[in-house]
Structures are given as structure tokens and as C-alpha cells.
Amino acid sequence: xxxxxxxxxxxxxxxxxxxxxxxxxxxxxxxxxxxxxxxxxxxxxxxxxxxxxxxxxxxxxxxxxxxxxxxxxxxxxxxxxxxxxxxxxxxxxxxxxxxxxxxxxxxxxxxxxxxxxxxxxxxxxxxxxxxxxxxxxxxxxxxxxxxxxxxxxxxxxxxxxxxxxxxxxxxxxxxxxxxxxxxxxxxxxxxxxxxxxxxxxxxxxxxxxxxxxxxxxxxxxxxxxxxxxxxxxxxxxxxxxxxxxxxxxxxxxxxxxxxxxxxxxxxxxxxxxxxxxxxxxxxxxxxxxxxxxxxxxxxxxxxxxxxxxxxxxxxxxxxxxxxxxxxxxxxxxxxxxxxxxxxxxxxxxxxxxxxxxxxxxxxxxxxxxxxxxxxxxxxxxxxxxxxxxxxxxxxxxxxxxxxxxxxxxxxxxxxxxxxxxxxxxxxxxxxxxxxxxxxxxxxxxxxxxxxxxxxxxxxxxxxxxxxxxxxxxxxxxxxxxxxxxxxxxxxxxxxxxxxxxxx
Amino acid sequence: xxxxxxxxxxxxxxxxxxxxxxxxxxxxxxxxxxxxxxxxxxxxxxxxxxxxxxxxxxxxxxxxxxxxxxxxxxxxxxxxxxxxxxxxxxxxxxxxxxxxxxxxxxxxxxxxxxxxxxxxxxxxxxxxxxxxxxxxxxxxxxxxxxxxxxxxxxxxxxxxxxxxxxxxxxxxxxxxxxxxxxxxxxxxxxxxxxxxxxxxxxxxxxxxxxxxxxxxxxxxxxxxxxxxxxxxxxxxxxxxxxxxxxxxxxxxxxxxxxxxxxxxxxxxxxxxxxxxxxxxxxxxxxxxxxxxxxxxxxxxxxxxxxxxxxxxxxxxxxxxxxxxxxxx
Numbered sequence: 001x002x003x004x005x006x007x008x009x010x011x012x013x014x015x016x017x018x019x020x021x022x023x024x025x026x027x028x029x030x031x032x033x034x035x036x037x038x039x040x041x042x043x044x045x046x047x048x049x050x051x052x053x054x055x056x057x058x059x060x061x062x063x064x065x066x067x068x069x070x071x072x073x074x075x076x077x078x079x080x081x082x083x084x085x086x087x088x089x090x091x092x093x094x095x096x097x098x099x100x101x102x103x104x105x106x107x108x109x110x111x112x113x114x115x116x117x118x119x120x121x122x123x124x125x126x127x128x129x130x131x132x133x134x135x136x137x138x139x140x141x142x143x144x145x146x147x148x149x150x151x152x153x154x155x156x157x158x159x160x161x162x163x164x165x166x167x168x169x170x171x172x173x174x175x176x177x178x179x180x181x182x183x184x185x186x187x188x189x190x191x192x193x194x195x196x197x198x199x200x201x202x203x204x205x206x207x208x209x210x211x212x213x214x215x216x217x218x219x220x221x222x223x224x225x226x227x228x229x230x231x232x233x234x235x236x237x238x239x240x241x242x243x244x245x246x247x248x249x250x251x252x253x254x255x256x257x258x259x260x261x262x263x264x265x266x267x268x269x270x271x272x273x274x275x276x277x278x279x280x281x282x283x284x285x286x287x288x289x290x291x292x293x294x295x296x297x298x299x300x301x302x303x304x305x306x307x308x309x310x311x312x313x314x315x316x317x318x319x320x321x322x323x324x325x326x327x328x329x330x331x332x333x334x335x336x337x338x339x340x341x342x343x344x345x346x347x348x349x350x351x352x353x354x355x356x357x358x359x360x361x362x363x364x365x366x367x368x369x370x371x372x373x374x375x376x377x378x379x380x381x382x383x384x385x386x387x388x389x390x391x392x393x394x395x396x397x398x399x400x401x402x403x404x405x406x407x408x409x410x411x412x413x414x415x416x417x418x419x420x421x422x423x424x425x426x427x428x429x430x431x432x433x434x435x436x437x438x439x440x441x442x443x444x445x446x447x448x449x450x451x452x453x454x455x456x457x458x459x460x461x462x463x464x465x466x467x468x469x470x471x472x473x474x475x476x477x478x479x480x481x482x483x484x485x486x487x488x489x490x491x492x493x494x495x496x497x498x499x500x501x502x503x
Numbered sequence: 504x505x506x507x508x509x510x511x512x513x514x515x516x517x518x519x520x521x522x523x524x525x526x527x528x529x530x531x532x533x534x535x536x537x538x539x540x541x542x543x544x545x546x547x548x549x550x551x552x553x554x555x556x557x558x559x560x561x562x563x564x565x566x567x568x569x570x571x572x573x574x575x576x577x578x579x580x581x582x583x584x585x586x587x588x589x590x591x592x593x594x595x596x597x598x599x600x601x602x603x604x605x606x607x608x609x610x611x612x613x614x615x616x617x618x619x620x621x622x623x624x625x626x627x628x629x630x631x632x633x634x635x636x637x638x639x640x641x642x643x644x645x646x647x648x649x650x651x652x653x654x655x656x657x658x659x660x661x662x663x664x665x666x667x668x669x670x671x672x673x674x675x676x677x678x679x680x681x682x683x684x685x686x687x688x689x690x691x692x693x694x695x696x697x698x699x700x701x702x703x704x705x706x707x708x709x710x711x712x713x714x715x716x717x718x719x720x721x722x723x724x725x726x727x728x729x730x731x732x733x734x735x736x737x738x739x740x741x742x743x744x745x746x747x748x749x750x751x752x753x754x755x756x757x758x759x760x761x762x763x764x765x766x767x768x769x770x771x772x773x774x775x776x777x778x779x780x781x782x783x784x785x786x787x788x789x790x791x792x793x794x795x796x797x798x799x800x801x802x803x804x805x806x807x808x809x810x811x812x813x814x815x816x817x818x819x820x821x822x823x824x825x826x827x828x829x830x831x
Binding site (some may be wrong): 324 | 681685686687688689690691693694697698700701703704705706707708764765
């Protein structure tokens, strides 16, 4: 570790408008080390990777490569500097074979490709990784883990000196994950600096030499692995003061059960989810990325009817086979993805709000009653404080917070009994966030049942009457709000089984 | 005033200005141009395509395409001719043709909506299939000698000089305009075209909607095929060959996005009138048919490129603050 650092970030900041994604971030990578980076969702890990790989340009700060200041102007510049990244979802071309995939962007041989030479080099690279993989196999037949090996080989073929692995094992089986960790060690032993990002703390203890904790876009600590414990890491990850913005309001839970879920499972996705949801209650589902919380919500909403298990809704068995059935029964699902599943962006606020309940706006001869639509849109504009004068303006023109409110209005207008709200405040400013929280509480106080999925721990603690923690498709436990702390939720969410006994 | 400016900045407004310009130029070229008979005549020569363009407007707003309409027009016309030749009463033959159209459209819709195949592929296949059927029924020898009332329907004026087909077009336009702009079905047509997955999540039965749309398109194409047979007074296996491309051209020129979600029947109507009057004007100038087609092609390219250039923004920048008020 006394060698010349291969990559240094010095006081890197990155702003997106008013949002600060990275603040004064510094990190040093040495050749031959496995350097783990941990942090909550949204701590700034992805932004940091994007700065390292030239996708984002830092707003301030210096990047040193091999001790010399350098600008990484784009992905190609990053490759030239020997920096490569592999992700949870590998990028391979399904119709090409392993060799062709490895050398997909290789231009060293000029215009003509030399398949035989490439194949020989592919075999060398795969051997260097220490894996058995036939270079002639077609990529579409490879497992996810094998596709990642292809990506790693591709990086190696370009003489990589810094390999960033972003959640590489999140979608892999235990055996495959172990194999991938071995690869990371092997490459480090060959002198590559490996940046390893993972939510699985046990992995980090297994392979990392040093670990850096980041939080809210800032560097918190970098320590040799021997001097940290899971406990100290978690408390550094969540260390911020809780409840600055959000005060916990008294709950309005009643005894009446609205939704009862027993052993809800979807093969290969999630397993044995069991909980009750009461009238007037807000149940939060917490967990890290890849915990499969949204998949559970989609199963309840009838999007994946192949899920198994027992669901009782308002005292009757309810296995909805389509969103329409769920909606007719009074279940609303507000998606986390406004653009893809939430709103018709080029259409007006008015026609978005009436969308779910279009039939209620029909007058005689099946004509749409536009006056009623406008009146309803205006009433929601006032009630939810949507900042616009004109309900005929395009939804796409509104800010994220106001779009979120339009989406909520669209679902509130069906007067649901059960509201499933997926990431209610993702990507919206703090003021709108507080307003959305108030609306959720109002809805519960008026006798609705709410299931909130959120990756924002302070939000989960502030909103939830109870907190269901998931990890990789497993239900890790349900915490009552009185006993929940950020640490406890994180311990469950990261699967620290040894620690769980102590909780 | 605000709304007038806002409207003029839309694509429809642009088309309207272009149309007025063309009409002014044409009128100065020939005093015969603005007569009722010339205008009726203009419409009548393309009336079948224009009618099918209304259905195609719905399909493209819905982010789909139907390439089989030309073949369906041909199949309907040929089936009518064949049944008539076999001695079937023409009323029954007409009814059967309309049923064939609806079923052919429903077959397209079933593959697209329920099976989930791309409409480009499905309707390309039925373009070939329906044309094949038409040719099998009639081959290339042609059938004529239809009943007199049938020919008269296509060739003589029904309301003064205005023939049945033109009246049918006006009625159909009004009905479909109301359906698209004022009903839940029309709203869903736009929503599904904008984002089908979102529409599914909002509980809209998008598969059923598409099935209805394609069935309707087949029905209208079959109806248009019959009008063609009546106007020409004869059918052959190659009736309406290649019409689908003219129809799609008109709809796109009318401002309907090929990616779905935007456009209107008014735009389609304006595009129809521009194409017809432009061709007429060029004919008055003795420009040959091939060059006319080339000009229409250029116009289409221009219509696809223009929105990307953000013409509205350029206009506003150049005309100063009082234009800016037009847009919210």
C-alpha cells in the first residue's frame, strides 16, 4: 500500500441544479487493493462512479491518475486511462459469442478483425480471471454471472488498472457470488485496483482490504477492514441526525384489518411475505435496492397474477388478476416511476387526473364531461397545493414534486381503501416532501390503509406505524415504530444475522 | 386573441396557413379552381383514401400502424364483384363485404393486441394475405356490369352535385371527430398511444381497445373498397393497390406523430385538402404527375422534420414579446 496511488479523487463536488450529489469527496485507490465503498441508497455511490468513468464531469475538485491531474472527459477517456466498471446488469450483445463480446469495442487490430487471434486472447483473459468459459458460446445462453465474466474480460482486454464493480453480486446466487468475489481477489493480486460496491456487509468483510463509508454525498471514513465492525460501519452509514425535517405524528391505527397477506411468494423473486394492514395504518416497507419490495406491491395490485399465497382484502380472498380488478376493489398503486408508469407526460393535468376513473366523467351518450373534469382537477389543485394556474397545461412541464401530486390526485380520485405508494418522495424537493407526507397521513386519518415503499430511512421512520424490512426477497422482520431505529432497520436490511439476535 | 395566436402556432395552424396560400395561388392561376364542381371533383377522385385516412388517424395516434387497409379495400371490392357475379343480391353482398372487413380487421387486432406481435409485421402479412384473396376471387379479368343504382351511387350526385361518398365522408368525419375528441374511447386512444404500459397500470383494457380500433379500421376500409367499386364501376384484383402508403402519408402530414399520442382528425383533413389542392394547382401549371408525387414526398419529409426544428420557438423569438403571450 505504499505504492503510488493509481487514482485519487480530491475534493470532488457534483451539483445537479440545487441538489448536491457529491460534496468535497476524496478517495484514494492503490494498485492491488480491494477497496469497498458502502453507503445508504442515495449516498452518492453511483454519482461517484459516474465521475470516475467520465459520464459526469465534477463541478469542482481534481482527479489524479497515477499522481498526475487529469480530466476524464468521457467514457472513452476513462477506458484510455484504464478505468472500467461492471454493473449488476451486465451489458452483452445476446447474438454474439463470448469472444466477439469481449472484443466488441476493440479497434487495435484496425479495420479487419482477426478472429483466430482474438479467440486466443479471449482464452488467455478468461484463464487470467480463473474461470472455465467456452469462448465460442453465444452470449444469450450465458448466466448472469458468466455475462459478468465476459464484461470483466472485456475490461481486462483494454488493460484495466481500476475495475469498479457496482453491486455485482446483487442478482447472483450464493455460489456465483462467491465465485465473483474470488475473481475480485484474483485481479487485485494481479495489481488491479478493485472498487467494490455492495450492500452485503459480509461480502465486504470477506474480500475488502479497506472500506470507505460515504453518506449524503460526503466522505465519512476510510479504514483498513481489520479496524471496522459491522456495527461501526452501519452507524457511520446512517449517522445523520434523525427527524430534522419530519416529526412523527400520532398514528390513527384501528383494529379493523383491511389487508391480510400470508406467505405471498413469487418464484425466484420474493418468498413468504406475511403481514396485516389495518384501517388507518401506514405500513412502510424498508429495504435496500434489490430487496424486491416493488415486486410484492405489483403482485398485490394484480400485475403478476402468478404469485402464490393467501391475500385477504376486506375479509374476502382477493387474488387480483389485473390492475383493473384491483382498482375496482378499491386498491390504488402509485408507481415509483412517474415517467414510465405514472403519468401521460404530454397530456394535460386535467386528463391525467381523470384517467383511472374515466367512466365517472361520462355524461349522456358517453361523452366526456369536460366541465366536471376541470372542476375536479381544480379541487385537487387546491387540496394538494399543485402549483399551476391552468389545469390544461402539460404535466411534463411541472416540477417533480407537482408531478408527484398530480399522480397522487389521479389515484385519490378513485377513493381507494388501500393506497400502495411506491417511493412517494423520490426526486422531489424537501418542501414538497413534507406536503406529500401530510397527504399520506391525512389519507390514513380519514380511514384509509397505506402501504408505503421507501428507501429513505428517515422517511420510513417518520411515516410508518410499523416497518416491514425486506432483503433480497425475504421478509426480515416487522418493527413497531416505537422500537425502530435507523440502525435496527439497516441491520435487518443488510442481513446481519449475527447481529439480529442482539436486536 | 391569445387563443388565436396559440392555435396558429400549432401544426394545424401552420397547415391552415399553407392551405390558404395554396388556394390563393391556385385561384389566381385559374378562375375555374374555386368552383363547387372543381372542389367536389377533387375530393371525389380520392374520396376512398380520405375516408380510410380517418381510421388510420386513430391507429397511428394509438402508436400502431395498419398496412393492410389497401388490400382490405381491394378484397372488399373483389368480394363484392365475385358475389354479384355468382348471382347474390347486391344488398346481401354489401353486408357480407362489411363483415369481411370487420373480421379481417379483428384478425389484425387479435394478433397485435392479444398475441402481442408488432402491428408493422402483422399488417404487412395481411397486406399480402388479403391481396392474395382478392386476386384469387377475381383474378385479372375484371368484373363490371353492376346494378345501375350501385354505379349511380358512386358516380352521380346525391345532394345536388355532391355524391354519396362525399356525404358519407362528412358524416363519418363528424362522428369520428366526436369520438376522438369528446369520448372516453377517444381519450384512451391518446393515452394508450402515449404510454401503453401506464395505461395498463391505470386499469385500462388496452388489448380490447386495440382490438376495437383495428376492427373499425377493417370495417371502414371495406366500406371504402365498396365506394371505389361503385365509383369506377368495375373491379380487378389490383384495386386500391398501394393505397396504404398514400393514406399513411396524409395522416403523417396532418401532424399525427408516428410514435403515437399526438395528432387530430382536423390535421388529417387539412393535410388531405393541402395534398389535393397542391396537386390540382400543379396540374394547372402542367407539372407532370411524377414531379407532383415528388413534391408531396418532400412535403412529408418537411412535416416530419419541422416539429424537431421547433418552428414555434423560432417564430416566437423572431416576432417579439407580443407573440410570446400566445403560449402559456
